[in-house]
């Protein structure tokens with residue numbers, strides 16, 4: 001966990017490394033931005049840079065005992081609290097406060113990282129405010145959150161907020177080629193599906209995603225050639241798995257969107273799934289533009305109904321009948 005190994009996020013990293021070099025680090029930071037884009041990694045990289053023992057610019061070497069301990073979660077002066085979506089209770093905050101009041105054992109600073117900081121309840125947040133009002137001199141606090149608006153305004157105003165933006169598709173694709181050894185086409189697909197999150201891009205099952213898209217393409221393009229009886233029977237099967245049906249419709253929307261984009265721009269790089277190009281071209285030949293827009297309305301409308309907990313059977317039967325006309 002070093003700044004050097006973080007993909008993207010040049011701006012936040014520049015702000016932090018400059019503050020380190022000039023000795024102007026704040027006492028408390030908020031790292032905000034969408035889930036899974038690398039905020040927590042950056043918090044650990046900052047912790048490593050602060051406590052790194054190697055001489056020279058303080059960027060975190062990744063090799064000294066301190067950097068290693070931080071990477072393995074075993075550094076006595078670096079504490080991580082993870083809400084895991086559950087309330088952070090006041091007892092936990094008090095415990096951390098008494099620990100922060102101590103001198104660092106071996107590092108330059110005591111560092112507290114709270115991941116999911118918006119989960120502090122009112123009592124915890126108010127207790128925590130005391131620490132922010134009178135921070136111990138050798139402590140650094142990093143609140144990590146995808147919902148900064150969920151923090152008390154009095155907490156926000158006492159921290160320096162650093163915003164992390166989703167990674168661009170190009171940056172993600174490039175990193176996925178390097179880290180997962182993917183082909184350009186596969187990396188480009190996953191980069192679109194990961195929506196700016198390196199974490200998601202690394203975790204996603206490529207073969208599963210590709211197979212699901214082929215299945216969806218077969219389903220959505222085959223409806224017009226399917227008999228009404230067969231349509232109803234397929235609808236019944238799909239309706240049994242609501243989540244599966246939602247994913248299927250999402251992929252239908254994604255593919256139709258790709259077809260429209262290809263038709264309007266001719267630019268393959270804008271497609272989510274370049275592999276579907278031939279299919280999209282066929283669709284564009286087969287259907288007038290207006291029909292494609294109508295189908296898009298039907299798909300997105302069905303998705304909304306599913307979100308509103310309307311009967312899956314009803315939604316999918318209606319959708320199939322209209323798309324199969």
Ligand SMILES: [Zn+2]
Nearest residue numbers: 052061064067
């Ligand atoms: Zn080091």
